[in-house]
Amino acid sequence: xxxxxxxxxxxxxxxxxxxxxxxxxxxxxxxxxxxxxxxxxxxxxxxxxxxxxxxxxxxxxxxxxxxxxxxxxxxxxxxxxxxxxxxxxxxxxxxxxxxxxxxxxxxxxxxxxxxxxxxxxxxxxxxxxxxxxxxxxxxxxxxxxxxxxxxxxxxxxxxxxxxxxxxxxxxxxxxxxxxxxxxxxxxxxxxxxxxxxxxxxxxxxxxxxxxxxxxxxxxxxxxxxxxxxxxxxxxxxxxxxxxxxxxxxxxxxxxxxxxxxxxxxxxxxxxxxxxxxxxxxxxxxxx
Numbered sequence: 001x002x003x004x005x006x007x008x009x010x011x012x013x014x015x016x017x018x019x020x021x022x023x024x025x026x027x028x029x030x031x032x033x034x035x036x037x038x039x040x041x042x043x044x045x046x047x048x049x050x051x052x053x054x055x056x057x058x059x060x061x062x063x064x065x066x067x068x069x070x071x072x073x074x075x076x077x078x079x080x081x082x083x084x085x086x087x088x089x090x091x092x093x094x095x096x097x098x099x100x101x102x103x104x105x106x107x108x109x110x111x112x113x114x115x116x117x118x119x120x121x122x123x124x125x126x127x128x129x130x131x132x133x134x135x136x137x138x139x140x141x142x143x144x145x146x147x148x149x150x151x152x153x154x155x156x157x158x159x160x161x162x163x164x165x166x167x168x169x170x171x172x173x174x175x176x177x178x179x180x181x182x183x184x185x186x187x188x189x190x191x192x193x194x195x196x197x198x199x200x201x202x203x204x205x206x207x208x209x210x211x212x213x214x215x216x217x218x219x220x221x222x223x224x225x226x227x228x229x230x231x232x233x234x235x236x237x238x239x240x241x242x243x244x245x246x247x248x249x250x251x252x253x254x255x256x257x258x259x260x261x262x263x264x265x266x267x268x269x270x271x272x273x274x275x276x277x278x279x280x281x282x283x284x285x286x287x
Contacts, residue, residue, distance in 0.1 A: 010233035013225045014241045020222030022099060022249040026256050027215035029090040031208060036199040037088050038192060040215075044083070045188030047216030048223070052185045056178060063178045072180065075167045076187030081160035083188065089153035094259045099249030100269040101139050101154035106242075106276045107132040108162035116166060128279035135271025138264050177227055243273045 031040045056063045066072050089098045107129045114121050140151045203209050229238055246269060253259035
């Protein structure tokens with residue numbers, strides 16, 4: 001590792017994170033087959049919040065201090081909405097299909113940035129966004145008689161995530177990353193605590209307990225690696241590697257749930273990812 005440049009190390013960390021986070025989703029999908037989704041979300045948030053508390057214990061008060069409490073809570077709420085929608089989607093549709101549809105998030109971010117931040121799209125960006133949403137429609141297939149409304153949940157999750165990203169962009173560098181990490185995990189843990197008494201089901205097997213532990217570990221490790229990667233390299237350089245998450249989601253789904261991606265999912269994924277990369281390249285092009 002000592003012979004790697006910061007850029008190379010950031011790439012390794014980012015790709016590893018993109019393997020961990022779909023692994024967390026796979027554990028959530030497994031658990032949601034035998035226990036309520038909100039209970040799975042509670043395990044995910046509470047476990048990660050306890051890990052964050054341990055990491056920030058020496059500087060907890062400073063991490064919790066913010067001059068932007070309203071936006072921090074709103075951002076945390078939108079990320080919580082992302083998790084709720086995506087985990088419910090995983091209960092009812094294939095992981096690969098859910099992950100592929102979620103890839104429209106960067107395109108929604110571009111639209112919201114135009115509407116609320118005054119960023120210009122241009123003809124090329126508009127074409128890329130239209131192409132991406134065409135891919136999403138191909139994946140979801142709303143025209144089919146067996147269409148499930150749950151297939152739309154990843155799009156709703158992507159919309160919540162896009163709002164989070166725009167709020168983050170509008171805030172700029174107002175808060176440290178540790179502060180954001182504290183509030184996002186604390187919000188989810190607290191919100192689910194109000195629900196858990198009404199949905200609780202005792203884990204009954206060793207496999208369930210192990211899956212809970214693996215889910216928390218992968219969530220914590222994945223987000224830690226993301227933070228370290230972005231500390232070593234710029235967001236624009238690392239952004240294309242986000243699409244490795246789709247590859248690993250398809251692999252996790254195939255390995256754990258014997259999921260075979262439909263042709264429409266593969267075609268739609270190609271269009272969505274290609275559109276996302278095109279919009280990203282257009283954004284980076286000199287004006």
